[in-house]
Every structure is written in C-alpha cells, then in structure tokens.
Amino acid sequence: MITQPCDVIIVGAGPAGAALATRLARRHRVLLLERSTLSGSSQRPPAIGESLPGAAVRLLQHFGVYERFCADGHQPRGASVSCWDQETPVWLDGFRDPLGPGWHLRRDRYEQSFRQAALEAGARLVQPCGRLQLQRLDGAWQVLVPQIQQRFQAPVLVDASGRGGVLARQLGLRRCAEHSLLCLHLRLPATLATAVAPSDRCTRVCADRRGWWYSVTLPGGDRLLALHLDPADPACRRLLCSEQLLARARRQPLLAEVLPSTSDVLPVFACRAGGSALQDHNLRGFYAIGDASISFDPIASQGLFHALATAEAAASAIERQLGDAADAQVDYQARLQIVHQRYRLHHRATYAGPAARFAEPFWLTRAMA
Numbered sequence: 001m002i003t004q005p006c007d008v009i010i011v012g013a014g015p016a017g018a019a020l021a022t023r024l025a026r027r028h029r030v031l032l033l034e035r036s037t038l039s040g041s042s043q044r045p046p047a048i049g050e051s052l053p054g055a056a057v058r059l060l061q062h063f064g065v066y067e068r069f070c071a072d073g074h075q076p077r078g079a080s081v082s083c084w085d086q087e088t089p090v091w092l093d094g095f096r097d098p099l100g101p102g103w104h105l106r107r108d109r110y111e112q113s114f115r116q117a118a119l120e121a122g123a124r125l126v127q128p129c130g131r132l133q134l135q136r137l138d139g140a141w142q143v144l145v146p147q148i149q150q151r152f153q154a155p156v157l158v159d160a161s162g163r164g165g166v167l168a169r170q171l172g173l174r175r176c177a178e179h180s181l182l183c184l185h186l187r188l189p190a191t192l193a194t195a196v197a198p199s200d201r202c203t204r205v206c207a208d209r210r211g212w213w214y215s216v217t218l219p220g221g222d223r224l225l226a227l228h229l230d231p232a233d234p235a236c237r238r239l240l241c242s243e244q245l246l247a248r249a250r251r252q253p254l255l256a257e258v259l260p261s262t263s264d265v266l267p268v269f270a271c272r273a274g275g276s277a278l279q280d281h282n283l284r285g286f287y288a289i290g291d292a293s294i295s296f297d298p299i300a301s302q303g304l305f306h307a308l309a310t311a312e313a314a315a316s317a318i319e320r321q322l323g324d325a326a327d328a329q330v331d332y333q334a335r336l337q338i339v340h341q342r343y344r345l346h347h348r349a350t351y352a353g354p355a356a357r358f359a360e361p362f363w364l365t366r367a368m369a
C-alpha cells in the first residue's frame, strides 16, 4: 500500500475540526477524517449545543465563512432568564452585549457549512472513515483509513474528535475529569411547542434541587428541554421517559409557562456533559482542539466558541511548526492551560449560588471542587 504524504491530518469534522481544516487547507495539504455523516441521520442523535455568543463574529469573519453563516438561517438569541442563585427570575438582555446577542444555531446546517467550506478551501474529507489505525513512525504520524484502504502520513496530527478525545486515548494521554454530569434532553416538535408560547425566544435556565434545566426554542420552532444531573442520581432511569421528564420540568414555574401538555411519547436522549481537560504532553506534532482539548460543563455555554478559538490558535501554531518554530506547540498548550484555569474559577463560582439555596451534594461538591 502506498503511503500518501500530507501536512496535517485532522480526526473529527465537528465544529472544531472543520474550522481548522477550513483555515489551513488554503495553504497546506489537509486530510479531514470523520466517522459519521451529519446528525439527524440514524447514526447519531441530534447534536445538542446551539448557543453561539456574539464574540464569534470576528472568528467567523477570519475563517472566511461569515457570509455563508449569515445565509444559513441561524436565529439571533433573545434574552436570558434564569432562576439560579434565587427563586425570583433574573433577566439578562443579550442586546446590551457590545459584541451582539449571538445566535441559536441550526446546528446541522452550521456543521455542514463548515465541512463545505473546508472542501472548498482544498481539504480532502473522508466520511465515514471507519476505525482508524494510528502509528508514529520516524517522527511522523501515520494513519490507515480502512474505509478507503489508504494510508496517510503527516508531521501534524490533530485530535478534533470531541469530548471522547479518541486519539489522545489511543495514545495513552491523560485527561483530568471534573464531576460527571449527565444531560437528558428531548425536543418538543414546533407544532406542540408554539401552541403554548408562540413567540418565546428566551433562553431559560433554572436550578433544581439536584440538577439544572435549560430550555430554548430552536430555529424552526422545536423546543429543546434539557436536564443536567449526576449520572448516579437514582432518578436518571425514570427520567428517560418523556412524560416523567416533562412532569418534573413543570415543577419549575419558568418552564411550566412554556411547556405544552402532551401525551405523545417523545424520545429522550442522554449524553455525557461533564467537563474534562487533556493534560499537558510532549508528543511532537500532536494537537487537540475543541472538546478534545477542554470540554466544558454546558452551563458555561462556551464549547462552540472554544472550538473556533482553538481552531484558530492551533492553526497559527501548526503553521509556525511547519515553518520549523520549535516552541509553537508549547505556546499553544500554555494558552490552553490559562483558559482551563479561568474556566475552573468561573465554574466554582457559578455552582456556589444554587449551593447556598439547596445544600445538596450535587451543588456543594461542584461549588467546592
């Protein structure tokens, strides 16, 4: 089998990997490997995570995708309302943000557009790529892609495989994890959701005794409802039933006013949502971006911005490394450490509010961690 040379191999074509490929492929030979076609297919449940802050504009412009982004029908974010530190709702108007209110994304469209932009920039995309075989040979990375029976070699390998950090795991790198968190989520179809609150565009967040809720109307009118709780909570199994999940949500006045009553059985999805971060390593030419570098507790609403920001920071470092700068990778990792330290401080402070209200282990352990 002939080994094909390239400059950068990126594993994972989610928001981080596709952005990095778009940024690098204009000047370098980039191979982008993705295990699945887009969500909504039978291969994976609908992707969750749709809030993008206004600060992303500059990065989208820098990646050359802003016009495409504006044409994709994402919806400007409305106000946020939360019952977090206190029972009384607190409103925050996003339009006061100097960087703009941000968006609720059509998530599939967002990822599709970035993959398209990467292709147009010259990246080679293989999806589905199958189970990759990875090895380090003579200072270069080699990846065998079973789906197309081809082997590729590059000086730079990027893990953009999301919070699973598949490559880092294969390479035996360490990841430090925060408290586990499970997200149970469902989508109420627009036909049901708009009957109760036809024009509600608010992001609704509330602390529950042993977890927290998030609900928002998605572009297109479906309503997302998500509960985050400890995976060891005995209620988890019961709440996988949509009727039970909706009944518990209705105990929150902030949610009850926008939730329709329905006897329809809706699929409830479960996903891991706890934060974690890849530890420092000294594998030359190996980068992790997006969730594979640091995955945030969703309360931070920071993951999609971080995907773009790490794609940009890694692109600069990789270009310097390909030009022989020895310290580029170290600088990149040092930046990640700073981001992680700041996030940890905010995370503790955020959980401290409800900890004072509920004095439950779910809140207390997170406020002290």
Ligand SMILES: Cc1cc2nc3c(=O)[nH]c(=O)nc-3n(C[C@H](O)[C@H](O)[C@H](O)COP(=O)(O)OP(=O)(O)OC[C@H]3O[C@@H](n4cnc5c(N)ncnc54)[C@H](O)[C@@H]3O)c2cc1C
Binding pocket: 011, 012, 013, 014, 015, 016, 017, 033, 034, 035, 036, 048, 049, 050, 051, 052, 129, 132, 160, 161, 162, 163, 164, 166, 183, 226, 271, 272, 273, 289, 290, 291, 292, 298, 301, 302, 303, 304, 305, 307
């Ligand atoms: C419950 C929840 C709510 C969230 N809400 C928000 C929010 O409102 N706002 C926000 O900014 N962020 C939110 N996030 C986080 C956000 O979704 C992620 O930060 C973002 O998706 C990270 O992008 P990524 O490209 O790093 O990883 P991912 O989106 O996970 O993409 C990784 C890609 O790699 C592919 N892949 C995985 N393994 C392999 C493999 N072995 N071979 C090839 N390809 C592979 C996957 O198929 C996928 O396409 C939320 C997260 C959760 C869990």
